[in-house]
Amino acid sequence: MVARHEVAKTTDFEADGDRVFVEINELEVAVFWIDGEYHAIVNYCPHQGAPLCEGELTGQSTVDEEWNWTYDETERHVRCPWHGWMFDVTSGECTDTEQYRMPTYDVDVDGDTVYLLR
Numbered sequence: 001m002v003a004r005h006e007v008a009k010t011t012d013f014e015a016d017g018d019r020v021f022v023e024i025n026e027l028e029v030a031v032f033w034i035d036g037e038y039h040a041i042v043n044y045c046p047h048q049g050a051p052l053c054e055g056e057l058t059g060q061s062t063v064d065e066e067w068n069w070t071y072d073e074t075e076r077h078v079r080c081p082w083h084g085w086m087f088d089v090t091s092g093e094c095t096d097t098e099q100y101r102m103p104t105y106d107v108d109v110d111g112d113t114v115y116l117l118r
């Protein structure tokens with residue numbers, strides 16, 4: 001059963017990319033505000049356990065099979081502060097290695113209160 005956990009007030013997110021950390025049942029999660037939407041992801045890097053969500057938010061370069069590069073300017077990727085692996089905050093996908101994906105959670109807003117659903 002999914003429970004609703006209060007994590008912050010909407011006023012705690014002043015600028016795009018702001019984040020709030022919350023511990024729920026001994027699991028630390030970061031709630032980000034990106035491009036007008038809230039996203040929650042576990043604050044743990046599967047590589048060696050760094051506090052992933054303390055890293056920089058950035059865009060992402062990708063290359064296709066014909067070596068055409070594109071750059072997604074939406075700053076929705078967090079760079080692990082220890083060794084630089086990148087994770088898409090909106091999906092949990094690691095863009096450096098497909099074998100890792102971090103759990104993400106839905107976020108609900110009711111009035112001026114932000115809730116994480118877990």
Ligand code: FES
Nearest residue numbers: 045047048080083
């Ligand atoms: S601990 Fe995150 S990339 Fe190494």
